[in-house]
């Protein structure tokens with residue numbers, strides 16, 4: 862039933878994911894102006910290694926079926942599009958950054974934000990896994 866979405870985007874250059882780290886307590890966060898732990902505004906931008914684990918999602922709005930919160934190695938959680946067989950995407954699965962977040966401005970001037978794209982990073986032999994899935 863799932864229509865292929867095409868994965869041609871972000872083909873140029875390595876994908877990037879940035880986050881903010883509090884210089885006072887070291888808490889990692891994303892898209893905030895103050896630290897969620899100590900309220901300091903001394904946040905520095907750092908680049909994530911792009912390795913994380915799918916976290917559990919509590920609410921699943923229908924239009925966000927392909928989006929999952931991912932807890933990155935650095936400790937922050939970011940919502941990502943997950944590229945992989947839907948049945949294999951579940952909390953605890955390791956993923957790796959595959960595409961940067963993009964912000965587009967539509968013709969009407971609307972800002973469209975696309976979440977970062979992550980891909981399942983198979984811990985298990987990929988060949989056998991694909992055969993089993995098919």
Ligand SMILES: [Zn+2]
Nearest residue numbers: 883886896899
């Ligand atoms: Zn802090």
